[in-house]
Amino acid sequence: xxxxxxxxxxxxxxxxxxxxxxxxxxxxxxxxxxxxxxxxxxxxxxxxxxxxxxxxxxxxxxxxxxxxxxxxxxxxxxxxxxxxxxxxxxxxxxxxxxxxxxxxxxxxxxxxxxxxxxxxxxxxxxxxxxxxxxxxxxxxxxxxxxxxxxxxxxxxxxxxxxxxxxxxxxxxxxxxxxxxxxxxxxxxxxxxxxxxxxxxxxxxxxxxxxxxxxxxxxxxxxxxxxxxxxxxxxxxxxxxxxxxxxxxxxxxxxxxxxxxxxxxxxxxxxxxxxxxxxxxxxxxxxxxxxxxxxxxxxxxxxxxxxxxxxxxxxxxxxxxxxxx
Amino acid sequence: xxxxxxxxxxxxxxxxxxxxxxxxxxxxxxxxxxxxxxxxxxxxxxxxxxxxxxxxxxxxxxxxxxxxxxxxxxxxxxxxxxxxxxxxxxxxxxxxxxxxxxxxxxxxxxxxxxxxxxxxxxxxxxxxxxxxxxxxxxxxxxxxxxxxxxxxxxxxxxxxxxxxxxxxxxxxxxxxxxxxxxxxxxxxxxxxxxxxxxxxxxxxxxxxxxxxxxxxxxxxxxxxxxxxxxxxxxxxxxxxxxxxxxxxxxxxxxxxxxxxxxxxxxxxxxxxxxxxxxxxxxxxxxxxxxxxxxxxxxxxxxxxxxxxxxxxxxxxxxxxxxxx
Amino acid sequence: xxxxxxxxxxxxxxxxxxxxxxxxxxxxxxxxxxxxxxxxxxxxxxxxxxxxxxxxxxxxxxxxxxxxxxxxxxxxxxxxxxxxxxxxxxxxxxxxxxxxxxxxxxxxxxxxxxxxxxxxxxxxxxxxxxxxxxxxxxxxxxxxxxxxxxxxxxxxxxxxxxxxxxxxxxxxxxxxxxxxxxxxxxxxxxxxxxxxxxxxxxxxxxxxxxxxxxxxxxxxxxxxxxxxxxxxxxxxxxxxxxxxxxxxxxxxxxxxxxxxxxxxxxxxxxxxxxxxxxxxxxxxxxxxxxxxxxxxxxxxxxxxxxxxxxxxxxxxxxxxxxxx
Numbered sequence: 001x002x003x004x005x006x007x008x009x010x011x012x013x014x015x016x017x018x019x020x021x022x023x024x025x026x027x028x029x030x031x032x033x034x035x036x037x038x039x040x041x042x043x044x045x046x047x048x049x050x051x052x053x054x055x056x057x058x059x060x061x062x063x064x065x066x067x068x069x070x071x072x073x074x075x076x077x078x079x080x081x082x083x084x085x086x087x088x089x090x091x092x093x094x095x096x097x098x099x100x101x102x103x104x105x106x107x108x109x110x111x112x113x114x115x116x117x118x119x120x121x122x123x124x125x126x127x128x129x130x131x132x133x134x135x136x137x138x139x140x141x142x143x144x145x146x147x148x149x150x151x152x153x154x155x156x157x158x159x160x161x162x163x164x165x166x167x168x169x170x171x172x173x174x175x176x177x178x179x180x181x182x183x184x185x186x187x188x189x190x191x192x193x194x195x196x197x198x199x200x201x202x203x204x205x206x207x208x209x210x211x212x213x214x215x216x217x218x219x220x221x222x223x224x225x226x227x228x229x230x231x232x233x234x235x236x237x238x239x240x241x242x243x244x245x246x247x248x249x250x251x252x253x254x255x256x257x258x259x260x261x262x263x264x265x266x267x268x269x270x271x272x273x274x275x276x277x278x279x280x281x282x283x284x285x286x287x288x289x290x291x292x293x294x295x296x297x298x299x300x301x302x303x304x305x306x307x308x309x310x311x312x313x314x315x316x317x318x319x320x321x322x323x324x
Numbered sequence: 325x326x327x328x329x330x331x332x333x334x335x336x337x338x339x340x341x342x343x344x345x346x347x348x349x350x351x352x353x354x355x356x357x358x359x360x361x362x363x364x365x366x367x368x369x370x371x372x373x374x375x376x377x378x379x380x381x382x383x384x385x386x387x388x389x390x391x392x393x394x395x396x397x398x399x400x401x402x403x404x405x406x407x408x409x410x411x412x413x414x415x416x417x418x419x420x421x422x423x424x425x426x427x428x429x430x431x432x433x434x435x436x437x438x439x440x441x442x443x444x445x446x447x448x449x450x451x452x453x454x455x456x457x458x459x460x461x462x463x464x465x466x467x468x469x470x471x472x473x474x475x476x477x478x479x480x481x482x483x484x485x486x487x488x489x490x491x492x493x494x495x496x497x498x499x500x501x502x503x504x505x506x507x508x509x510x511x512x513x514x515x516x517x518x519x520x521x522x523x524x525x526x527x528x529x530x531x532x533x534x535x536x537x538x539x540x541x542x543x544x545x546x547x548x549x550x551x552x553x554x555x556x557x558x559x560x561x562x563x564x565x566x567x568x569x570x571x572x573x574x575x576x577x578x579x580x581x582x583x584x585x586x587x588x589x590x591x592x593x594x595x596x597x598x599x600x601x602x603x604x605x606x607x608x609x610x611x612x613x614x615x616x617x618x619x620x621x622x623x624x625x626x627x628x629x630x631x632x633x634x635x636x637x638x639x640x641x642x643x644x645x646x647x648x
Numbered sequence: 649x650x651x652x653x654x655x656x657x658x659x660x661x662x663x664x665x666x667x668x669x670x671x672x673x674x675x676x677x678x679x680x681x682x683x684x685x686x687x688x689x690x691x692x693x694x695x696x697x698x699x700x701x702x703x704x705x706x707x708x709x710x711x712x713x714x715x716x717x718x719x720x721x722x723x724x725x726x727x728x729x730x731x732x733x734x735x736x737x738x739x740x741x742x743x744x745x746x747x748x749x750x751x752x753x754x755x756x757x758x759x760x761x762x763x764x765x766x767x768x769x770x771x772x773x774x775x776x777x778x779x780x781x782x783x784x785x786x787x788x789x790x791x792x793x794x795x796x797x798x799x800x801x802x803x804x805x806x807x808x809x810x811x812x813x814x815x816x817x818x819x820x821x822x823x824x825x826x827x828x829x830x831x832x833x834x835x836x837x838x839x840x841x842x843x844x845x846x847x848x849x850x851x852x853x854x855x856x857x858x859x860x861x862x863x864x865x866x867x868x869x870x871x872x873x874x875x876x877x878x879x880x881x882x883x884x885x886x887x888x889x890x891x892x893x894x895x896x897x898x899x900x901x902x903x904x905x906x907x908x909x910x911x912x913x914x915x916x917x918x919x920x921x922x923x924x925x926x927x928x929x930x931x932x933x934x935x936x937x938x939x940x941x942x943x944x945x946x947x948x949x950x951x952x953x954x955x956x957x958x959x960x961x962x963x964x965x966x967x968x969x970x971x972x
C-alpha cells in the first residue's frame with residue numbers, strides 16, 4: 001500500500017479486515033513498528049472521532065503524533081497552479097505539502113468539499129496536491145468525495161456483527177438541517193460494492209449519488225421496501241449530487257424510527273456520527289439494542305491502526321529492501 | 325478511586341497528599357504504570373495551568389496524552405435528553421462521551437458554568453453526562469461548581485508550607501472586573517473542611533457561598549478580622565451565589581495589600597492564578613516573600629500525577645484482578 | 649548555551665553547523681538525552697514550519713512535547729510592569745512565564761512584533777520577560793526582531809550547498825501585499841555577518857535594516873548589481889525600519905525572476921517560507937533547479953535538534969555537575 005485514499009488502495013480487503021480485528025484483541029502487538037516514526041495529522045476541518053482514533057492508533061503502534069489545525073494554527077493555503085498570490089493566501093500547497101513531508105513520515109489530511117463547484121470537489125484538488133507534492137504516504141482523513149477510514153470501520157463492524165454469510169446492507173438517506181458532503185455515502189457505497197454483501201441504497205428523488213460510486217448497488221426511492229429484511233441499516237444525510245450541494249428535501253418521514261426498524265431482519269443500526277438525534281434517527285433507535293454506533297466508532301482505532309501499519313511496512317521496506 | 329470529581333473521591337486525604345509530595349521528589353518512579361495507556365483531555369474552556377500540568381503529570385507516568393479543544397476542534401454538543409437536534413448542536417453528549425471513552429483509558433473534562441441558571445450549573449449537567457456515558461474514569465479539570473485538582477494542589481502547598489500543626493487558613497473574596505464562577509472557592513472550602521485546618525471565609529455581604537460548600541467554616545464580612553493571625557491568605561474573586569452570577573460589589577478596599585498582610589501571622593499568600601495584579605492583590609504582595617503562588621502552581625503537576633496514578637491502578641486492577 | 653535567542657548564544661558557530669548536519673545523517677543518535685524531559689512550545693502567532701520541525705526535533709531526542717496556542721487556548725497576557733489589570737488581560741507574564749517554567753524543562757516562544765511602536769518591538773519585551781521570569785532555558789521560535797532557528801537553518805543549508813570556500817550571499821528585499829516584520833532579514837544578516845561569506849543586502853530606498861543588524865554588510869539599492877556573481881539569492885519582504893512598519897514600495901520589478909537569476913553564478917534560491925508565488929518570486933524560479941527552499945525548510949529539524957541538544961546538556965550538567 002502506497003497511500004490510503006480509497007478502497008482501491010487495499011490489495012486484499014478480506015485480509016485487511018481480519019488484521020484490523022486482530023488488533024482489537026492485541027492492540028500493542030506491533031508497537032515496535034513505529035519506532036522513530038512521526039505521523040502528521042492535518043485538519044482543514046473539524047473532527048472528533050478521526051482526530052482521536054487516529055492518534056490512538058498511532059500511539060498503539062509506537063508512532064509519534066503531530067496534530068495541526070491547518071489554516072487556524074498556520075497559514076491560509078493557495079491550491080491553484082500559477083496563482084499570483086496577492087490575496088489572503090500566504091502559502092502555496094506546493095511548498096506546504098513538500099515541507100510537511102520533510103517533517104513527517106506519514107501524513108494524514110482532512111479537507112471537506114466546498115459543495116458549490118461539483119467539478120472542483122470531484123477532482124479532489126486538495127488531496128491530489130498532497131499526493132503530488134508531499135513525497136510521503138498519505139492517509140485520507142476524509143476528502144472532498146470519500147471517507148475511507150470510516151468505510152473500512154463500517155466494513156469491520158459489519159464483519160463483526162453479521163449473522164449471515166452475505167448480509168443485506170441498506171444505506172438510507174435521512175433528513176438534516178444543513179447541506180452535507182457526499183463523502184461518507186460515496187465511500188460506503190464504494191466499499192460495500194467491493195465486499196460480499198447485498199447492497200441497497202434508499203434515497204429520495206434528486207438524491208442519487210454519483211454513478212461511479214453507486215456502481216452495481218440497487219437504488220430505490222422507497223425506504224420501506226429497502227428496509228424489508230435488512231440486516232444492517234446505515235443512515236446518513238447528504239446534499240444533492242445532481243443539483244450539487246443543494247437541500248431538496250427535509251421530509252421528516254425519512255427519519256429512521258423504531259417502527260421502521262421492525263420491517264428489518266432485527267437489523268443493527270449504523271451511523272458514522274456525529275448524528276442529530278430526532279432528526280436523522282429517533283432516540284428510541286439509538287438507545288435500543290439495534291444501535292451499533294458506539295461499537296462502530298470504537299472500531300475507528302483498528303481501522304486506522306491497520307492502515308498505518310501497512311504504510312509503516314512500506315517505509316521499512318524502502319529503507320531496508322533486503323529485510324523483506 | 326473510580327473518578328476524581330470532588331474531595332469525596334479520595335479515601336485517605338492525608339495519605340494522598342503525602343503520595344503527591346513523594347512524586348515531587350521522584351517524579352518518574354512510576355513511569356511503567358502508564359504503559360500503553362492514553363489520557364484524553366477535553367477542554368470546553370481556556371486553560372493554562374491545568375492543560376500543561378496535567379499533560380506533564382501524564383508524561384511523568386508514561387501515559388500518552390491527547391488534548392482536544394472540544395467545540396473548537398470538533399462539534400458543538402447537545403446536553404439535553406430528548407432534544408430534537410435541528411439547531412447548531414451537531415452531536416449529543418451521549419454519543420460524544422461514549423465515543424471518547426472508546427479511544428481513551430482516562431478522560432479529563434473542563435467545562436465552566438454558564439452563570440445564568442444556578443440550578444442548571446449546580447446540577448453539573450456536563451460533568452454528570454460524562455460520568456454517565458463515557459464508561460471510563462473521569463477527572464474533573466474544573467466543572468461548573470468545583471475545581472478539585474486545584475484544591476488538592478492547595479492542600480499540598482499548605483502541607484508543605486505550614487509551620488503549625490493546625491494552621492489558620494483564610495479564604496478571602498477579592499474584587500474583579502468580570503463575573504467569575506464559584507468553582508475554586510467552593511472546592512477550596514470543601515477540601516479545607518475535610519483537612520486539619522482552622523478555616524475562615526471572608527467575603528462581602530451577598531457573596532456567601534452555597535451552604536453545602538461553606539460547611540462548618542466560619543464566615544465573616546470583616547476582612548481585617550479574618551486576617552488577624554492567619555497563616556495562609558487564599559484570595560479569589562467569585563460572583564454572587566445568592567443573586568446568581570451577578571457582580572454586586574467591586575469595592576477596591578477588598579484588594580489584598582501589604583498593609584493587610586501585616587495583620588497576619590506572617591502568612592503565605594495563595595491564589596489559583598491567573599490573577600489580576602493590582603485588582604485582586606497588589607504587586608507588592610505578589611512580588612514579596614509572602615507569595616506562594618508559583619510554588620502552588622508548580623504543585624499542580626504532583627496533584628494531577630497522584631490522581632492519574634490512582635486511576636491507572638484502578639484500570640490495572642480491573643484487567644488483572646488476581647495481581648492485587 | 650543557556651538560551652537560544654540570537655547568534656551570540658552560539659559559542660562555536662562552525663562546530664554547531666557541523667553537529668546539525670551530523671544529526672541529518674543520524675537523527676536518533678541522542679534519543680537517550682531527552683529522557684524524562686518536556687519541552688513547551690508557546691505560540692502567540694501562526695506557525696507551520698517552526699511548529700512541526702521543532703516538535704520533530706524534540707521527538708528525535710526523546711523529549712516529550714507540549715504545544716500551546718497562548719491567548720487562544722489560555723489567557724490574554726499583560727506585559728507591563730505595575731499595570732492595574734482591569735482590562736482584557738487576565739494574567740501577567742510574570743506569573744505565566746514562571747508557571748510554564750514549573751511544568752517544562754525547556755520553553756520555546758514565538759511572538760511577533762506589533763509593527764507600530766519600534767522602540768517597544770526592538771526592546772523585545774515579550775522575549776525578555778520570558779527570559780527573566782521562566783527560570784528555564786528559552787528558545788526563540790521567532791521574536792519581535794529575530795528568527796534565529798531560521799537563520800541557523802539558512803547557514804546549515806548554505807554550508808551544504810556552497811561550491812566555494814566563501815560564497816557570495818545576497819539578501820534581497822522583494823515585494824509583498826502586507827507589512828511584514830524585519831525578524832528574518834535582521835537575523836539572517838546577523839548570522840551571515842558571523843559566518844565566512846561575502847554578504848550583500850539589496851533593498852529599495854527607505855528599507856535599510858537597523859544598523860545593528862546590517863553590521864559590516866554591503867548595502868545596495870541596485871538589485872541587479874547585487875545579483876551579479878551571487879552564489880545564493882535569499883529573498884524576503886520586510887516593512888520599513890525607518891518609517892516603522894510601513895509599506896513604502898510594492899514595486900513588482902523587485903520580484904525575483906528567472907531572468908535575474910541568470911545574472912548570478914548559477915545561484916541557489918532561498919526563502920524562509922511561506923512565500924507568495926508570483927509576488928515575491930516567480931513560479932519559474934521556485935519550480936527550477938535553482939530553488940533550495942524545500943531542502944532549506946527540511947533543515948529546520950536539524951537546526952532545532954542541535955539547539956535542543958545543547959540545552960539538554962546544560963540541564964544535565966546542572967543536575968549532575970560531577971559527570972562533566
